[in-house]
Amino acid sequence: MKKLYFKNGQLYNGKEIKKSDFYVVDGKITFKKQEKVDEICDIKDCIVFPSLFDLHTHIRCPGEEYKEDFDSVTKAAVHGGFTDICSMPNTKPTADNQPIIDYIILEGKRYNRCRIHPFGSLTVGLKGEKLSRMGLMKKSGAVGVTDDGKCIQNSVIMIRAMEYASTYNLFIMDHAEDINITGTGVLNEGEISDSLGLSGVPEIAETIMILRDIEMSRYLDIPIHITHVSTKRGAEIILKAKNEGVKITFDVTPHHLSFTEKDCGSFNTLFKVNPPLRTESDRKFLIKLVKSGKVDAIVTDHAPHAKFEKEYPFDQASVGISGLDTAFSLLYRTLTIEEGIPVEKWIDLISNKPRKLLKIKPITLMENKKRDFFVFNPKEKWTVTEKTIYSKGKNTPLLGKKLKGKIKYTVFQGRIVFRDGG
Ligand SMILES: [Zn+2]
Structure with missing residues (x-):
């Protein structure tokens, strides 16, 4: 060496x-x-900083290598300062079984630039119906479970999924969204959606599911992590529950900290994400929570797409932002240059805090x-x-x-x- x-x-x-x-x-x-x-x-x-850890990466492989493959995602990760990424299970086929988890870990080791920590799905095919084989996935090295991108709508299934996951000590992450409330919505419901004539996603699509998850966590006494919280109200509800002793944690993304619904104002599909970019007051509130150390993690929600998939009218374009390459520089711009928060005050959120959430040893740069x-x-x-x-x-x-x-x-x-x- x-x-x-x-x-x-x-x-x-x-x-x-x-x-x-x-x-x-x-x-x-x-x-x-x-x-x-x-x-x-x-x-x-x-x-020199401890390497970054992303709790939320859509690696797209296997199955959608035209969007991203193991070579490109691991290159993007290390270019962005990440030596660890957690893969989301919405691959094709879904990471709801042991062979796919084995395959992801094996491919990660083959490129050997960084570690890929796979998440398995909570339900088979992310359909929100039948529970996946979580025990076997854990055996293969899955670190957590989530139906990210989808959200289990049926509360009985969610209760069973949480109970099952907790018997294997798997980290449970939820993308909180009531899909019936979202309906055909494609950006935040408000001034901008009205002016563009597009249907909006109200904040209650997020908050109602956060409330459900809180009550489930409280009832079952099982920890839950809410990913990419986009609204002030959503974050407030979580903080209140935390104060009451509910075992709930949450993360925010660089794009929700940096952009707002106004950026969608010219139909720019590159700003189309789920949950949608919200208002300036939501953004400012999330920044305030980063500043006061009340956020548990920052995640990229890296969601690569082929060029043509964003070249549709706003309501038909694919959803997501490619984020691994730029996350740290964007956070540096938003949090340090614009908001004056020194890097030492927020770097843990995208480095050692997510490691701790997954019970992985944090990194200290010492002898x-x-x-x-x-x-x-x-x-x-x-x-x-x-x-x-x-x-x-x-x-x-x-x-x-x-x-x-x-x-x-x-x-x-x-x-x-x-x-x-x-
Ligand atoms: Zn999501």
Whole structure:
């Protein structure tokens, strides 16, 4: 294994950012001076952070390799500073059985750039009817279960699914949405949906399911995690339940923290996501919660699509944003540059907090630890283009936009798996 020397940079040790040169020897960080090294990385102006962990990635494979494949998704991940991604089960076929989980883990290991932690589905085919073989999936390495993209509408099935998942100690994540209330809605219900003449999704489509999940968690005494909370009301309900002792956690996405329904105002389908972008007051509230440390995680909800799938009228275009490549730089823009929150105050939300949620050991960059990290230059600018992002899904509203803050290296198990400029 190569001996690496990172010099002239700063290191985040979990408490503060300090100037320090260090080496990577046999995959471990050391501050002891080494005689001979294989590579010197001059990281002037840069900060070294524990690698990122995404709790919510649509890897699209197997089955939809035209949107994303194992090669492209792992490249996009490490370009974005992630050494760990959790795959969502809405692949084709659905990850509702052991062989698919085995296959995803195997392919992840084959490319060996980062770890893929698969989520299995709660129900067979994400149909919300028959429970999936959760025990066998857990045996193969599934870390959690979710019907993300769909939401189990039948409450009896949801109760049984939660009970079954908890017998295997599987992390339960829900995409909270009452699909009958959503109906044909394609963006937030309000001023913008009215002016565009498109049907809207009211916040109650989200909040009513959050309330249901809270009551189920309370009744069953089983923890539940609500992913991509988009509304102020939704977050308020969760915080209140937490205060009452309900074992509920939640996450938000970089796009809900950065954009609003107004961005859909020119029918730009690149802003079409589910749950939809909400109002400025929702966005500001979620930022406030990040600031005060009340959010449990930030997830990308990386949802790559082929170009043509976004080139339909707004109501017919595919739903989702490709996010792995740009998540950290976008968060840096929104939270640090615009809102003045130092990176040290929010990085855990997309690094060690999700690890803790899944009971995976957090990363501290200290002597003699086998650790994954990435090197970030907060001063360097880059332009997001189809060429500068590694995901096959070029569907990001940041296309053509300049971002300040660039990832220079990602190190996974002692190896450089991403390096800026090749
Ligand atoms: Zn979802």
